[in-house]
Amino acid sequence: MREELVAVYVLIGLRALADCDSAEYVRVSDLSKGELDLRIASRLAAVRFSDDLDRRDAVSRFEQLTSILKDAKGNSELNFLLRQLHMACLQRAQQLSLSIVNSGAPRPARENPRAPGLAASPAARRRVLSDDHLRLGVMRLLRELPGYSPVFEYAVSSSQVDCVLEPPADGGPAIVVEAKVRLVAPSEAASLVKTLRKYVGLWGKGTLAVILASEISAAVRDSLTKEKDLYLLDFDQESNAFREPGVQTLTTRVRAAYAR
Amino acid sequence: MSSAARHLGKAFGYSCQAWLAVDIADRFFSSVYRTWFSTSLNPQRNGASSNPLTVYQELDCMVDLNDHHHSRVEQLRNRLSNWVGSSSLSAPDIAAILAEIVAAPVPAFRPQLWKIDLSNIHVSRIISLGQFPDEYQLKDLIASEIEVVVP
Numbered sequence: 001m002r003e004e005l006v007a008v009y010v011l012i013g014l015r016a017l018a019d020c021d022s023a024e025y026v027r028v029s030d031l032s033k034g035e036l037d038l039r040i041a042s043r044l045a046a047v048r049f050s051d052d053l054d055r056r057d058a059v060s061r062f063e064q065l066t067s068i069l070k071d072a073k074g075n076s077e078l079n080f081l082l083r084q085l086h087m088a089c090l091q092r093a094q095q096l097s098l099s100i101v102n103s104g105a106p107r108p109a110r111e112n113p114r115a116p117g118l119a120a121s122p123a124a125r126r127r128v129l130s131d132d133h134l135r136l137g138v139m140r141l142l143r144e145l146p147g148y149s150p151v152f153e154y155a156v157s158s159s160q161v162d163c164v165l166e167p168p169a170d171g172g173p174a175i176v177v178e179a180k181v182r183l184v185a186p187s188e189a190a191s192l193v194k195t196l197r198k199y200v201g202l203w204g205k206g207t208l209a210v211i212l213a214s215e216i217s218a219a220v221r222d223s224l225t226k227e228k229d230l231y232l233l234d235f236d237q238e239s240n241a242f243r244e245p246g247v248q249t250l251t252t253r254v255r256a257a258y259a260r
Numbered sequence: 261m262s263s264a265a266r267h268l269g270k271a272f273g274y275s276c277q278a279w280l281a282v283d284i285a286d287r288f289f290s291s292v293y294r295t296w297f298s299t300s301l302n303p304q305r306n307g308a309s310s311n312p313l314t315v316y317q318e319l320d321c322m323v324d325l326n327d328h329h330h331s332r333v334e335q336l337r338n339r340l341s342n343w344v345g346s347s348s349l350s351a352p353d354i355a356a357i358l359a360e361i362v363a364a365p366v367p368a369f370r371p372q373l374w375k376i377d378l379s380n381i382h383v384s385r386i387i388s389l390g391q392f393p394d395e396y397q398l399k400d401l402i403a404s405e406i407e408v409v410v411p
Contacts, residue, residue: 010342013342028343105308
């Protein structure tokens with residue numbers, strides 16, 4: 001609900017901007033004024049049952065906009081008032097967005113991660129996302145495994161593995177990591193397991209394998225349950241945390257190896 | 261095809277983008293960039309805000325000094341917030357990105373200097389922004405159409 005209000009405030013601010021600074025407006029938006037009005041009405045309708053002060057304030061801002069457009073005397077006054085309203089609404093949206101994030105409220109699942117009608121993501125974007133996913137996931141894992149050192153894109157002959165975690169001098173198993181942002185097809189998981197097994201074999205007995213993923217299908221989880229010495233870690237990049245206790249099982253195993 | 265290069269009589273366009281804008285486009289807009297550009301690196305008849313070289317120098321200096329009071333920081337935060345708020349992203353996404361923009365440290369606005377090969381761009385994609393003589397906009401630039409000259 002409060003997220004809707006953030007969107008409403010930005011839109012009301014934009015509607016004011018469209019009339020007071022059209023050059024700036026076209027830099028940021030393609031919406032016509034009519035489309036903006038429709039969007040504002042639709043967003044306001046989405047919060048119509050809220051008795052929240054902010055909701056009433058948003059409605060009042062929209063009424064204020066209508067009144068400025070109708071009653072302002074001359075262009076200077078119109079532009080001044082609209083600019084003030086634009087900034088006031090934008091700042092309120094920014095404050096609200098911060099308070100939502102700071103309140104730690106769980107973020108609803110993303111409904112529309114990509115704008116519709118846009119081109120498919122290029123390889124460059126996938127590479128950036130997947131590289132971030134790997135590095136952030138590994139760094140988070142290292143907080144649970146003190147003493148380990150990461151070697152990213154570890155190359156052996158003509159191929160490479162995403163990361164190898166080298167154990168500290170006083171022992172512990174090496175850990176070979178392959179990362180995948182989205183792991184949905186069991187065949188894809190099987191291929192990762194094959195790669196990991198190859199590198200685990202190179203590193204020798206006791207080496208552990210880790211798959212670091214973010215969106216994991218139930219079918220993939222099922223397909224991996226019986227894999228020995230393989231840990232499937234569900235890493236949430238936004239919260240920088242592992243979603244389930246797979247990481248605990250792994251750290252317990254590593255500590256047990258130390259103890260021996 | 262009538263290319264922008266033929267239409268404008270220039271082979272390349274230049275733009276300066278803040279890293280945060282690029283990052284948001286990468287994560288939420290499938291790496292499709294809404295970009296302004298001019299046909300020379302230092303267009304004398306454009307205002308400072310539409311001169312890629314000036315914008316680069318300004319952002320670079322601002323980041324170097326960690327100058328969080330610089331008016332350009334506020335302007336960029338507002339412009340990015342408006343762009344995101346006007347998109348068709350969901351309300352939770354808009355709120356989350358706005359919070360990210362507001363809280364972003366000054367280094368998140370570090371500049372990238374872009375070179376755009378105008379011979380690959382159809383003239384119909386170009387919008388003249390009208391404020392300055394050499395300032396254009398592309399709403400749908402993709403990574404393969406850009407060379408990041410100074411990352």
